[in-house]
Amino acid sequence: MKNMKHLGILLSLLFLLGTFTGCSSITVSSDGNEEKSFEFIISSNQPDTHPTVVALKEFAKELVEKSQGTMKATVYSSGVLGSDRETLELVQFGAVDMVSTGVSTIESYEKMYSLFSVPYLFNDKSHYYQVMDSEYMRDEVFQKTAELGFVVKTWFDAGARSFYTKDTPISEPSDLNGLKMRTLASPTLMEMVSLMGGNPTPLDWGEVYGALQQGVIDGLENNELALTVNKHAEVAKEFSNTRHLFAPDVLIVNTNTLNKLTDNQRAILDEAFHELSLNQRELWEEEIEKAIQEAKEQGVNFTDPDMQAFIDSVKPMHEQVAKEYPEFIDLINRLGNE
Structure with a gap:
């Protein structure tokens, strides 16, 4: 209503x-x-x-x-x-x-767009760009x-999404245990946070700053630009470069x-x-x-965790999408090996 x-x-x-x-x-x-x-x-x-x-x-x-x-x-x-x-x-x-x-x-x-919420789908930014610029994306997926x-x-490039929190460093998935992590209202992203040990908390973007400030959430996952453009660096001081997701804007x-x-x-x-x-x-x-330089000047601590533990934690998601979307996964694998 x-x-x-x-x-x-x-x-x-x-x-x-x-x-x-x-x-x-x-x-x-x-x-x-x-x-x-x-x-x-x-x-x-x-x-x-x-x-x-x-x-x-x-x-x-x-x-x-x-x-x-x-x-x-x-x-x-x-x-x-x-x-x-x-x-x-x-x-x-x-x-x-x-x-x-x-x-x-x-x-x-269109359920196929949920694939872009599956963590560690792409090897790196170059691989991600190749897939997004492919004819398959333009002629098949974008028309669905x-x-x-x-x-x-x-x-549009929306960067690599990583975890950042109010004051808790995230070095391995177990560090997310018990933390209320804001996500989009995406079942795929919520599953990712759950598999990594966090408590997924869907929340409108406009409410995030206040929720961080008041402790309603402990952190979220997004790119570095959110720290400055959306002023999250004022209330979130730990940024972990998990780079778990390349999810475009469209x-x-x-x-x-x-x-x-x-x-x-x-x-x-x-x-x-x-x-x-x-x-x-x-x-x-x-x-x-x-943004990274500005956030550092505001006291944000950037860390680089070992990503393998994070990758291992979401293997069930990779196994599922390989069964549901073999053609798309074949494309990703082919471009990733070129």
């Missing part, structure tokens, strides 16, 4: 603003032909300083130039249009054109939700929005999406280095 009320309020607001999905008008292109123009709404729960939002805003500027004014976009950051799950519903319904969100948000719509009203059009797009475009506009948009992803990755690398 709460979600439906929220959806109704947002739909009313978007109607009043005149910015309902893919809002269009007629524009005369440079060759003198008439072509519909579109104004897209893009949502992100990250703040303006986050690399993904910075890249999205650059994408919006360049899209106008690349399309000769027939495509424009407005980026709404900091979750002003709702939580990840709420804005995904808005995209599915057609009230928002695009949303940048963590890949686990789609798990409840098309019948539900949305598809993934590109992906840009989800309403299928009706795409279907309204001409072939030329879709080609322009696809090229812009590709450049957006590459740009975001560069920005991410730059910001991660800055």
Whole structure:
């Protein structure tokens, strides 16, 4: 009921603003032909300083130039249009054109996306990039939700996720015993934390800072950027580089929005999406280095545990996904051995 009320309020607001999905008008292109123009709404729960939002805003500027004014976009950051799950519903319904969100948000719509919450699936960042840029991801996995009203059009680097806590160093899985560790509302991530010995505690992202500060949770798993962009370094002082997960963020797009475009506009948009992803990755690398240095200056202690014990603790998850998704695991193994 709460979600439906929220959806109704947002739909009313978007109607009043005149910015309902893919809002269009007629524009005369440079060759003198008439072509519909579109104004897209893009949502992100990250703040303006986050690399993904910075890249999205650059994408919006360049899209106008690349399309000769027939495509424009407005980026709404900091979750002003709702939580990840709420804005995904808005995209599915057609009230928002695009949303940048963590890949686990789609798990409840397409189970295969839960694979990206399986720890230690990739050997390293290079292996992870190879898989994410593969034709199989683009042509198969990213299209699986098309019948539900949305598809993934590109992906963003969200770093390697590791454990960090208020004041407890994590050197081996047993150090997680009894600790309340915040996770996304992902059954896969919750299983991972349980297998490693922790107590998985799903919690909305906006509540994490206060929960750490008040001791409602002992820690969580995320990347280094969360320490600075989300100010967690103020209340969490132990960061363990377990690097257990490379889980991308994705840009989800309403299928009706795409279907309204001409072939030329879709080609322009696809090229812009590709450049957006590459740009975001560069920005991410730059910001991660800055974040680590800034967090250290705020008193965060970074440690490098022996990861083999963590890898061994989640072997049951690897055995299960190998049975359920042999084609995908074969791809991962093949690219990992190249």
